[in-house]
Amino acid sequence: MRDDMIMAALNELNSSSADIEASAVISTDGLVLSAILPQTMDEDRVGAMAAAMLSLGDRTASELARGNLEQVLIKGSAGYVLMMYAGENTVVSVVTNASAKLGLIFLDVKRSAEAISKLV
Amino acid sequence: MRDDMIMAALNELNSSSADIEASAVISTDGLVLSAILPQTMDEDRVGAMAAAMLSLGDRTASELARGNLEQVLIKGSAGYVLMMYAGENTVVSVVTNASAKLGLIFLDVKRSAEAISKLV
Numbered sequence: 001m002r003d004d005m006i007m008a009a010l011n012e013l014n015s016s017s018a019d020i021e022a023s024a025v026i027s028t029d030g031l032v033l034s035a036i037l038p039q040t041m042d043e044d045r046v047g048a049m050a051a052a053m054l055s056l057g058d059r060t061a062s063e064l065a066r067g068n069l070e071q072v073l074i075k076g077s078a079g080y081v082l083m084m085y086a087g088e089n090t091v092v093s094v095v096t097n098a099s100a101k102l103g104l105i106f107l108d109v110k111r112s113a114e115a116i117s118k119l120v
Numbered sequence: 121m122r123d124d125m126i127m128a129a130l131n132e133l134n135s136s137s138a139d140i141e142a143s144a145v146i147s148t149d150g151l152v153l154s155a156i157l158p159q160t161m162d163e164d165r166v167g168a169m170a171a172a173m174l175s176l177g178d179r180t181a182s183e184l185a186r187g188n189l190e191q192v193l194i195k196g197s198a199g200y201v202l203m204m205y206a207g208e209n210t211v212v213s214v215v216t217n218a219s220a221k222l223g224l225i226f227l228d229v230k231r232s233a234e235a236i237s238k239l240v
Contacts, residue, residue, distance in 0.1 A: 070197060
């Protein structure tokens with residue numbers, strides 16, 4: 001039931017923009033709770049990379065006195081990876097292509113993270 | 121001479137917004153080439169965190185098929201840390217407070233990175 005609601009929120013996020021290629025709800029220790037991924041993308045790999053980025057992002061925010069970590073964004077030549085906290089121990093992560101409009105993606109992921117934070 | 125020009129570009133960046141608390145030009149292996157930092161922020165620590173984030177950002181971009189790493193952004197409750205490539209082995213990094221307007225910061229850092237990429 002709760003799983004279905006998380007998946008529904010993720011479905012809504014994933015369909016909010018054609019630029020979103022993958023989306024997932026991941027615990028901060030790297031376990032994937034729910035995911036919509038293309039066949040080429042491995043769930044465990046997505047979880048592991050998210051956990052590593054969140055751990056180092058947390059350390060960076062702390063070392064440079066930026067408070068509690070809220071988001072990590074990676075921009076590559078072929079697109080973005082965005083992780084946003086949804087509650088204390090969970091993040092919503094999306095992987096987009098390079099033509100994604102960052103402002104819109106932030107908005108969609110934020111809305112989704114707020115909904116999901118009430119479910120986890 | 122080249123050092124002076126890098127420092128001038130960094131000065132221009134640092135004064136472009138009151139929300140920028142620190143800025144630095146850092147090699148991808150963590151050596152600080154030039155920096156404008158508050159006394160509370162240690163140069164070696166900034167370099168070390170940047171190198172670690174770039175290394176993991178690179179790995180993430182590659183594992184999730186996002187091409188070559190261009191930027192890493194960390195958002196904390198007290199502000200942002202942004203790293204943007206300026207040439208192949210150098211990044212421009214800024215640390216801002218929480219009221220920074222992200223669009224403006226991206227624009228300013230991008231301009232600065234373009235200028236600095238011609239100097240390194």
